[in-house]
Amino acid sequence: MVSVRMRSCVLSVLLLNVFYSAVSSLYFHIGETEKKCFIEEIPDETMIIGNYRTQLYDKQREEYMPATQGLGMFVEVKDPDDKVILSRQYGSEGRFTFTSHTPGEHQICLHSNSSKFALFAGGMLRVHLDIQVGEHANNYAEIAAKDKLTELQLRVRQLVEQVDQIQKEQNYQRYREERFRLTSESTNQRVLWWSIVQTLILVAIGIWQMRHLKSFFEAKKLV
Amino acid sequence: MYGSFRLLLQVLSAQLLCVWVLGSELTFELPDNAKQCFYEDIIIGTKCTLEFQVVTGGHYDVDCRLEDPEGTTLYKEMKKQYDSFTFTAAKNGTFKFCFSNEFSTFTHKTVYFDFQVGDDPPLFPNENRVTALTQMESACVSIHEALKSVIDYQTHFRLREAQGRSRAEDLNTRVAFWSIGEAMILLVVSISQVVLLRSFFSDRKTTTTRVGS
Numbered sequence: 001m002v003s004v005r006m007r008s009c010v011l012s013v014l015l016l017n018v019f020y021s022a023v024s025s026l027y028f029h030i031g032e033t034e035k036k037c038f039i040e041e042i043p044d045e046t047m048i049i050g051n052y053r054t055q056l057y058d059k060q061r062e063e064y065m066p067a068t069q070g071l072g073m074f075v076e077v078k079d080p081d082d083k084v085i086l087s088r089q090y091g092s093e094g095r096f097t098f099t100s101h102t103p104g105e106h107q108i109c110l111h112s113n114s115s116k117f118a119l120f121a122g123g124m125l126r127v128h129l130d131i132q133v134g135e136h137a138n139n140y141a142e143i144a145a146k147d148k149l150t151e152l153q154l155r156v157r158q159l160v161e162q163v164d165q166i167q168k169e170q171n172y173q174r175y176r177e178e179r180f181r182l183t184s185e186s187t188n189q190r191v192l193w194w195s196i197v198q199t200l201i202l203v204a205i206g207i208w209q210m211r212h213l214k215s216f217f218e219a220k221k222l223v
Numbered sequence: 224m225y226g227s228f229r230l231l232l233q234v235l236s237a238q239l240l241c242v243w244v245l246g247s248e249l250t251f252e253l254p255d256n257a258k259q260c261f262y263e264d265i266i267i268g269t270k271c272t273l274e275f276q277v278v279t280g281g282h283y284d285v286d287c288r289l290e291d292p293e294g295t296t297l298y299k300e301m302k303k304q305y306d307s308f309t310f311t312a313a314k315n316g317t318f319k320f321c322f323s324n325e326f327s328t329f330t331h332k333t334v335y336f337d338f339q340v341g342d343d344p345p346l347f348p349n350e351n352r353v354t355a356l357t358q359m360e361s362a363c364v365s366i367h368e369a370l371k372s373v374i375d376y377q378t379h380f381r382l383r384e385a386q387g388r389s390r391a392e393d394l395n396t397r398v399a400f401w402s403i404g405e406a407m408i409l410l411v412v413s414i415s416q417v418v419l420l421r422s423f424f425s426d427r428k429t430t431t432t433r434v435g436s
Contacts (some may be wrong), residue, residue: 183392
């Protein structure tokens with residue numbers, strides 16, 4: 001029989017594991033004044049959820065511990081037209097959400113806002129980052145609870161969301177292909193016109209040179 | 224006592240086995256002479272895939288290196304444009320992969336990578352894997368997998384298209400710049416040729432007159 005103490009121990013271990021796996025594990029190091037930017041090329045009306053968690057190197061314990069409350073991260077999101085759509089400061093742990101209104105390359109930039117230089121003490125800040133785009137950003141447990149869906153209905157809902165995302169991406173691809181085509185046609189036009197202009201300049205200059213020199217030599221009585 | 228310990232061990236191993244880590248997909252800018260490393264804690268036995276592609280910049284190549292917790296290099300490629308590497312974690316711990324642009328002097332590159340660890344999380348956190356799925360549910364699962372691969376192909380296509388488009392835009396600006404430059408050079412050179420030639424004959428005229436008198 002499992003004792004009460006053992007059960008609580010098991011429960012705490014379970015909770016710990018769930019917490020550990022709930023926040024993303026991919027991390028990188030960022031310096032104090034460094035700004036790290038990530039690019040997301042997305043179609044319009046797509047939601048992006050970003051989760052981050054910071055850790056600071058503790059020299060005494062010689063390992064990375066969760067950062068103090070005073071240390072925050074400044075998150076700035078720019079849309080494809082370089083307009084800032086999100087510019088906020090979050091704490092040492094944060095979550096930011098935005099929805100794109102124009103298709104294209106969105107830039108998500110993070111940098112720390114440490115005002116106390118001693119905090120870093122020459123070390124680096126460890127940032128755990130997780131960015132979920134489009135369909136991956138949906139919280140299906142929440143949707144199931146809100147709309148009271150059965151298992152099968154939830155699965156079908158997930159498929160619908162996925163197909164939606166594929167459709168948006170295909171639409172965006174059409175727009176991108178049009179841009180590509182316009183650029184290629186512009187290059188084609190430019191090559192054609194500038195070749196003609198340069199040939200004309202060459203011929204005109206040649207004629208002018210000969211005429212000018214001929215009249216010059218005639219004036220000098222050398223011809 | 225032994226029974227409860229065994230139970231704890233079973234629960235722990237079950238929890239560890241079903242700890243799913245979401246796949247991370249990021250696109251970042253790598254400045255010239257820079258190196259960017261990413262780390263991930265992986266449990267032994269997990270099947271992982273690292274895929275990367277250079278989207279814009281220079282000759283569209285980057286150095287990539289993947290190391291296990293003890294520092295052994297699992298994957299190392301220099302100046303690669305695109306690659307995909309699958310491995311099974313042989314040790315517990317922090318795996319590190321780095322992208323290096325240190326061979327480049329002035330071009331900065333945009334690199335996309337997709338690091339998949341383990342399987343995708345199931346839709347229902349408290350899913351009972353013991354019971355079999357109904358036909359409808361298994362059909363849904365297979366459609367879901369097929370759609371996932373469609374999205375995957377779309378991503379690859381999008382990256383290739385971005386690369387092609389960046390080259391085309393580069394070409395366009397270069398054509399304009401060099402055409403104007405060449406026309407200017409043409410004009411300047413031909414006018415200065417004439418001026419120089421005139422100056423030769425002007426000098427000789429003065430010397431001949433001086434010699435004559």
